[in-house]
Amino acid sequence: MLRNPASAAQVTSHWPSLPHLLSGQAQRHPDRLALTFVEDDGRHRTLTYAGLHDRVMELCGRIGEVMGERSPPEISGRDKLPDEIMEPHSGERAILLFPPGLEFIIGFFACQYSGLVPVPTCFPKRGRAMPRLESAVHDCAPKLLLADAETLAGIDPNRVNAAVNSLPSVATDAIGGDQWTADVSARLALIKTTDLGLLQYTSGSTSEPKGVMVSHANLLANLESIRRAFGLHRSDRADEPHCSAVFWLPPFHDMGLIGGILEAVFLGGHTTLMSPRSFLAKPIRWLEAIAQSGATISGAPNFAFELCLDRISRDQAAGLDLSRWNVAFCGAEPIAVETLDRFAAHFAVAGFRSNAFIPCYGLAEATLLVASSRGSSIVPRLLVDRDDLSRGRATPVPDHHPPNQTRTIVSCGEPCAGMQIEIIAPDRRTRLDEGQIGEIWLQGESIAQGYWKREGVNSHQFDAHIANDDCAGGFLRTGDLGFIRDGSLYVTGRSKDVIILRGRNHxxxxxxxxxxxxxxxxxxxxxxxxxxxxxxxxxxxxxxxxxxxxxxxxxxxxxxxxxxxxxxxxxxxxxxxxxxxxxxxxxxxxxxxxxxxxxxxxxxxxxxxxxxxxxxxxDQGVSEQLPALPQRVDEDSRDAASQQIQAWMMAWLIHRSGMDPRDVGPETRFTDHGLDSMAAVELSGELDDWLGVELTPAVAWNHPTPATLAAYLADEMAKATPH
Known part of the structure; x- marks a missing residue:
């Protein structure tokens, strides 16, 4: 057994719900910045705590009108609103469909204030089919769709099913109605700690979606656990310094929402946000935002740190100041110790310290964070015998052991406050000794209420019992494999078949x-x-x-x-x-x-x-193997530059896609080269780095082959050259 000595009672927040939390922060820190969103063009959009609260209140009024509440003038001025007015839709679900930006969090809190359960879903590409949206709608039967006006206008009714088309919708940014005038305290009094604060669909199966039911108590307990595990501090007084964070993870991702946005609100801090596309196109934007804002907190899956190594030169790193980045957490996918070591060495010139790294283990079924580890000078790790590992036991070996016979596993450290971890033989449901590999079972205040309408699955997965122990019941079976050694958790793999790539489950x-x-x-x-x-x-x-x-x-x-x-x-x-x-x-x-x-x-x-x-x-060091790109283009050299750019793109495609060079031609569409969304953004980012010409999705859409895109880029460079 692995248990944090802090009791469950100690991690319970003094806030009954997230709306109570936001209301309190708006009263204490009305003028303090809560959220900043950095557009791809560098423009900033901001909300103070009072501004965020006001936007939420305005949206609540429009949600109430659509959902059948009486209009605000009729219900204003009462000390307590009748239940038949206040709770006509208590517990109903609302789908949140937003691109990166500030509108998501406004819609999220407005749902909770209105008695609705917010259901974040993956933002689709414009004009595409929306299988994740459709599967979530089919599973949870929402009563409302919340999105910004542009997203609602971009939903093609011919590419979504009737259930989506029939949903009433509210555009969060269509401001113009009367301010919601209901008594906030009366509304807050109706929100209970046990109410669902979130229905989190795990980013996995669209054929059998599972919505994790997360209560306000779960959320607040996990936010407090994160605070303790990362050594963070609330800033309750106006004169206290407050935390600053930077994140690019999407808000429908549990790490992006809970770890990236809600944790800063919980602490009374400030979060700078950017879009995933902005980071993928130019990873240095993430680190520049950390340096410029003086952020102390940020984190991402393993691949993000690897991408920074691949795309940010040592000279660029030297121009950054990462010395205030004290909490660099890494999770959501398997952690490669080589990546973290190389990142720390590469960005040491920027003042980054290796002991800022906090490897984490968590999952949506436990709200988010389960365990975390903080090293002294290097990331904690254990070198074990590879053959023994395949036999179900972790046997430490000395550093001089042959590398092909070993595996290095990153420590995920101690469980969060109030969390209990057991390593169980899944077939026998019995405890295993230290160093033996089994399924990770969890118990604690952050464990979610189960899956939406999956009673049979819930009894098996959320209420598991250890054999021959009448007191050991109510455990979450994670499906993950690991072992305990010297009071730390090590995750070795999964007993379930889910595939985790770039922090997403497939x-x-x-x-x-x-x-x-x-x-x-x-x-x-x-x-x-x-x-x-x-x-x-x-x-x-x-x-x-x-x-x-x-x-x-x-x-x-x-x-x-x-x-x-x-x-x-x-x-x-x-x-x-x-x-x-x-x-x-x-x-x-x-x-x-x-x-x-x-x-x-x-x-x-x-x-x-x-x-x-x-x-x-x-993928490592591709740029060093590619032909040169033109540095300057004028009218006389435009055609030659177009040929240079075309040759560079075709060579990049061959390296990136692994295709036979005979199958890569200047008139072949990029989609035929097998580029996934991340690779397409990487290509546009590298060209932008070299040529200084921004490649928006519209440009890529209008110039879908190496020949046409190269000609466009050469033209743009020639226009930018002084005559």
């Missing part, structure tokens, strides 16, 4: 269904797997083909698979293996054995007809 069944749609009768069966990569995990897909498939079609089959997976899931597989029937291991009932298939794939034991792969190492 269910293999969804990806396999996508491959089935892409290939139809051209496949027998397939399996989607998370396989080891240099800086984390990557997606591999194995496809069984019919016996008499035409061998000349194999490259085209891979392209079809990649294009469909990228379109529907916005991830590019690292590997697609085409094989013969019966190559994928299955159970006696015909169920795919993903774990066995993963072992066969990593051991090169699967017979292949065609193996397409993009080595993760290709």
């Amino acid at each position: 269910f293999p069944q969804d990806i396999e269904a996508t491959v089935q749609r892409a290939l139809g009768d051209d496949m027998v069966k397939c399996v989607a797997l998370a396989t080891n990569a240099y800086v984390g995990e990557a997606l591999s897909i194995v496809v069984e083909l019919p016996r008499h498939i035409d061998g000349t079609l194999l490259p085209n089959l891979v392209r079809r698979v990649r294009r469909q997976v990228i379109e529907e899931h916005e991830i590019d597989p690292r590997q697609v293996v085409l094989t013969r029937p019966a190559a994928i291991p299955v159970t006696t009932s015909g169920k795919v054995q993903r774990s066995a298939c993963r072992q066969m794939l990593e051991s090169d034991e699967i017979p292949t007809l065609y193996d397409w792969s993009r080595s993760i190492l290709i």
Whole structure:
């Protein structure tokens, strides 16, 4: 057992709910900045605590009108509003559909003030199908859709189902109505600690979505646990210094919402936000915002730190001041100790200290944070025997042990205050000894109430009992594997099949269904797997083909698979293996054995007809292998510059996509090169870094091939050159 000595009672916040918290902060610090959003063009939009509260109040009035409450003039001036007026929709759900910005958090708090449960959902690309929105709407049956006016106008009614089309909607930024005049204290009195404050759909399966029911008590307990674990301080008095944070994670992501936004509100601090696209295009923007704001807190998944290493030179790093960045937490996906060590060394010139790193373990079912670790001079880690690890035991080995026989695992440290961690043999439900690997079970005040309308699953997953221990019940089964050593938690993998890439969960069944749609009768069966990569995990897909498939079609089959997976899931597989029937291991009932298939794939034991792969190492230092880009373009050199840029893009595509150079042409559309959303943003960011010409989504849409985009960029550079 691993338990923080702080009791559950000690982590309970003195605020009954998040609306009580916001109301209190607006009264104590009306003029203090709460949120700043940095647009891609550098413009800043800000809200003070009073300004945020006023916007929330205004939106509450319009929500009430749409939801059937009496108009504000009729209900104003009462000491206490009748329940039939105040709670006609208490506990109903409202979908939040927002691009990065400040409108999301206004809608989030307005829902809670109005008795609605906010349901954040993934923001879609304009004009695209919205499977995550549709699956959430089908599952939780919301009564309202909240979005900004531009998003509502961009929903194509022909690309969403009837349930979405029939939802009444409110544009949060369509300000103009009367200020909501109801008594705030009367409304707050109706909000209970046990009410749901959030329905968090895990970023995974669209075919079987699971909405995690998070109460106000869960949220506030976890926010207090984060405060303690990270050594943060509330600034209750106006003259006290307050915390400053910077985040680019999307607000529908639990780390972005709870760790990035709500924690700063909880502390009375200030958060600077930017869009994920802004960070991905130019990772230095994230670190510049930290340096310029003097932020002390920021964090991200492992891949973000790796991207900074790949895209920020040592000279650029030297121009930053990261000396005040005291809390750099890392979580949401497997943590590579090599990444954190390299980041600390690379940015030491900027004043970054390695002991700022806080590796974390958490999950939505526990609200967010479960455990965290803080090192002294280096990130805490343990070197263990690789073979023993596969046998279910972590055996420490000395540093001089052969590297190919070891694995370094980052420590996730102690559990949060009030959290209890048990390592359990899942088949027997018995406790395991220190160093033995089992399923991680949790118990504590931050554990959510279960999944929305999943009673059967909830009794199994949220109310698990340890065998032969009548007192040990009510545990959350995480599905994650790990062990305890010297009072610290180490996470080694997952017993469930979920694939975590760039901090997002992807269910293999969804990806396999996508491959089935892409290939139809051209496949027998397939399996989607998370396989080891240099800086984390990557997606591999194995496809069984019919016996008499035409061998000349194999490259085209891979392209079809990649294009469909990228379109529907916005991830590019690292590997697609085409094989013969019966190559994928299955159970006696015909169920795919993903774990066995993963072992066969990593051991090169699967017979292949065609193996397409993009080595993760290709991504490291690509710029050094590419042809030069023009530094200056005028009217006379415009055509030559266009050819240079075109050659650079084609070489970048070959490196990034792993395609055969013979398949990459100047007139081939970028979508045919298999670029996922992150790779497309990386391409635009690198070109912007070199050429100084901003590549917006509209520009990329209007110039969809290397030839047309290169000509556009050369024209723009020529226009910018003084004559």
